[in-house]
Amino acid sequence: MIEQLPVLVIVIPLMAAPLFVLIGNRKLVLLLTQLVCWTVFGITVSLLSRMQYGPISYELGGWPSPYGIVYNVDYLSAFVMLFVSGLGAIVITYAPKSVEREVHHSKHSLFYASYLLCMTGLLGMCITGDLFNVFVFLEISSLSSYALISLGKTRRAPLAALHYLIIGTVGATFFLIGIGLLYQMTGTLNMADIASRLQAVESSRTMLVAFAFMTVGLFIKMAVFPLHTWLPNAYTYAPSVVTCFIAATATKVSVYAFIRLIYVIFTPQFAFERLPLDSALMAFSLVGIFVASVAAIYQTNIKRLLAYSSVAQIGYMLLGISMSNVGGLTAGITHMFNHALIKGGLFMVVGCFALRIGSLKLEDLRGAGKTMPLTSFAWVVGGLGLIGVPMTAGFVSKWLLLTSALSLELWPVAVLMLLSSLLAVVYIWRVVEILYFSPASHLAKTAKEAPMAMLIPTYIVIGSTIVFGCWTVYSAGIAHAAAESLLGITQMGGVQ
Amino acid sequence: MTDFLGLYNYWIVIFLMMTGFYIVIARENLIKTIIGLNIFQTSVFLLYITMGKVTNGTAPILKGSHSGESHGAEGHGAESHGAEHGQELHSAAEGHLDSGVEAVTEIYSNPIPSVLMLTAIVVGIATTALALALVVRIREEYGTIEEDEILEMDRNS
Numbered sequence: 001m002i003e004q005l006p007v008l009v010i011v012i013p014l015m016a017a018p019l020f021v022l023i024g025n026r027k028l029v030l031l032l033t034q035l036v037c038w039t040v041f042g043i044t045v046s047l048l049s050r051m052q053y054g055p056i057s058y059e060l061g062g063w064p065s066p067y068g069i070v071y072n073v074d075y076l077s078a079f080v081m082l083f084v085s086g087l088g089a090i091v092i093t094y095a096p097k098s099v100e101r102e103v104h105h106s107k108h109s110l111f112y113a114s115y116l117l118c119m120t121g122l123l124g125m126c127i128t129g130d131l132f133n134v135f136v137f138l139e140i141s142s143l144s145s146y147a148l149i150s151l152g153k154t155r156r157a158p159l160a161a162l163h164y165l166i167i168g169t170v171g172a173t174f175f176l177i178g179i180g181l182l183y184q185m186t187g188t189l190n191m192a193d194i195a196s197r198l199q200a201v202e203s204s205r206t207m208l209v210a211f212a213f214m215t216v217g218l219f220i221k222m223a224v225f226p227l228h229t230w231l232p233n234a235y236t237y238a239p240s241v242v243t244c245f246i247a248a249t250a251t252k253v254s255v256y257a258f259i260r261l262i263y264v265i266f267t268p269q270f271a272f273e274r275l276p277l278d279s280a281l282m283a284f285s286l287v288g289i290f291v292a293s294v295a296a297i298y299q300t301n302i303k304r305l306l307a308y309s310s311v312a313q314i315g316y317m318l319l320g321i322s323m324s325n326v327g328g329l330t331a332g333i334t335h336m337f338n339h340a341l342i343k344g345g346l347f348m349v350v351g352c353f354a355l356r357i358g359s360l361k362l363e364d365l366r367g368a369g370k371t372m373p374l375t376s377f378a379w380v381v382g383g384l385g386l387i388g389v390p391m392t393a394g395f396v397s398k399w400l401l402l403t404s405a406l407s408l409e410l411w412p413v414a415v416l417m418l419l420s421s422l423l424a425v426v427y428i429w430r431v432v433e434i435l436y437f438s439p440a441s442h443l444a445k446t447a448k449e450a451p452m453a454m455l456i457p458t459y460i461v462i463g464s465t466i467v468f469g470c471w472t473v474y475s476a477g478i479a480h481a482a483a484e485s486l487l488g489i490t491q492m493g494g495v496q
Numbered sequence: 497m498t499d500f501l502g503l504y505n506y507w508i509v510i511f512l513m514m515t516g517f518y519i520v521i522a523r524e525n526l527i528k529t530i531i532g533l534n535i536f537q538t539s540v541f542l543l544y545i546t547m548g549k550v551t552n553g554t555a556p557i558l559k560g561s562h563s564g565e566s567h568g569a570e571g572h573g574a575e576s577h578g579a580e581h582g583q584e585l586h587s588a589a590e591g592h593l594d595s596g597v598e599a600v601t602e603i604y605s606n607p608i609p610s611v612l613m614l615t616a617i618v619v620g621i622a623t624t625a626l627a628l629a630l631v632v633r634i635r636e637e638y639g640t641i642e643e644d645e646i647l648e649m650d651r652n653s
Contacts, residue, residue, distance in 0.1 A: 155637035
């Protein structure tokens with residue numbers, strides 16, 4: 001049983017989803033979905049705790065490694081799976097009341113089934129060691145997230161979902177073209193096998209084209225600055241619960257796939273020395289951080305404000321990756337985790353406002369600090385984390401990023417990072433001011449505090465941003481181990 | 497010139513890819529956009545199938561080694577039959593060896609890209625079905641599937 005854990009992470013939610021469609025009873029399906037999510041979370045915890053004995057490689061169906069599909073669990077994949085399944089579980093615990101209000105009753109069991117499929121896809125992208133499998137899981141998670149987004153209440157939701165579908169499919173197809181070209185040159189789909197055969201063909205133009213296609217495909221999925229146009233609408237018009245889950249996890253898993261692509265399949269030497277991807281990444285990240293942060297300041301819808309801030313935060317993760325040393329990579333991976341918590345938590349706060357006030361326009365939220373004090377306070381704490389105030393999770397990752405930028409003597413980058421944090425202060429403060437220091441709008445006056453069933457999960461996530469701001473053994477510590485093993489692998493590859 | 501014509505299937509792939517991509521970017525009609533997306537995906541199917549094809553290769557079905565095994569069994573039977581046919585046996589064994597080599601060197605196409613594309617086609621169908629379902633809902637809400645008209649209505653509301 002223990003050695004089957006890697007495959008159970010995928011099989012349990014994958015099998016549960018069609019079963020739940022057949023069951024159809026929404027109360028039962030909700031309970032079972034929560035059970036499945038927490039089970040998967042338990043499995044990922046036990047996988048991560050096993051990492052001290054070395055990485056796990058699981059061969060599906062007993063087919064040996066280059067021929068069959070392998071699932072690889074190492075520090076990085078276990079860590080990403082842990083927070084994906086953890087946030088998946090806590091968001092689904094928070095979900096019932098919000099889903100009740102925002103999704104039509106007849107669609108509840110389908111909603112929960114799609115939610116599980118989306119989680120399956122994201123976990124699968126983390127665990128699989130087979131490149132084509134990454135594409136399949138990417139499409140599983142994307143297709144279910146298109147369906148989930150289209151369930152939003154407003155009539156703009158299906159259009160936002162269709163836009164995301166078109167751009168997302170183009171991105172996934174780019175990734176598929178890249179896989180095809182890689183297969184053409186190496187004759188294998190196993191990531192480790194490709195890496196070992198790559199040196200012989202590394203200098204060919206096909207390799208460059210393959211790398212370019214895969215990078216651009218993943219950039220679309222990550223919503224890196226010039227390719228982010230699908231994200232604000234998709235996040236704004238999706239049901240609150242879907243936004244919580246997708247904003248917290250989906251883009252991070254694509255960042256994870258990108259890290260795998262650069263550090264495991266290709267080498268950093270190939271990506272950063274033969275190609276100037278590091279300076280390009282740095283430029284895109286910094287421009288993205290500034291443009292998206294400024295755009296966030298001018299938004300009038302709180303969800304859209306956070307969506308633009310997500311685009312900016314992806315920039316910080318890529319900034320860390322582009323430094324390609326242990327410090328920068330650690331910062332990038334830590335920020336994936338911390339931002340998942342912070343943004344997940346903030347969107348959960350927004351979900352509470354959506355439930356009680358019924359509008360997400362900033363003008364309707366005026367004065368909600370008096371009638372919904374607990375929810376508003378959660379916004380303040382989460383917002384401090386997003387800015388990166390000391391003692392919060394956001395500070396840890398920004399500090400790591402700053403020290404590693406300084407160690408590389410990238411002074412302009414360090415200065416720009418600090419300036420961009422000031423922009424975050426502006427858009428977070430704007431909401432705080434509206435919540436606490438404005439005359440109440442008529443919607444906010446009559447609003448009640450959000451129900452405990454939603455506040456408790458929200459406070460668990462928001463509280464954990466404080467915990468991981470003070471105690472970093474299990475966030476930055478694991479990220480450091482993951483970064484070292486990634487760079488260690490590539491160093492060994494260099495020696496061979 | 498022969499290089500140019502010899503790679504004609506790649507030119508078809510590139511032509512289809514760019515056609516599909518252009519339609520996705522340029523068309524305002526949502527159904528046409530989806531058709532463009534389909535053409536774009538189809539070009540990738542062709543790319544994979546092209547790379548799996550081996551010149552003069554047959555379908556990848558294991559038949560050579562199988563018949564080789566049964567021949568081997570016959571050979572054993574002949575050996576037990578009698579020692580006086582030693583010379584004959586030797587030549588027969590040589591014959592079997594030849595057929596064995598023939599079975600191994602039989603050229604067949606690489607099946608893996610085709611198998612991968614079966615999966616990708618399924619993904620493509622799912623994507624198209626979902627996209628069409630979304631278009632139906634958009635049409636129910638807005639009464640049109642022209643993107644510029646929809647955006648116009650959103651701006652005015």
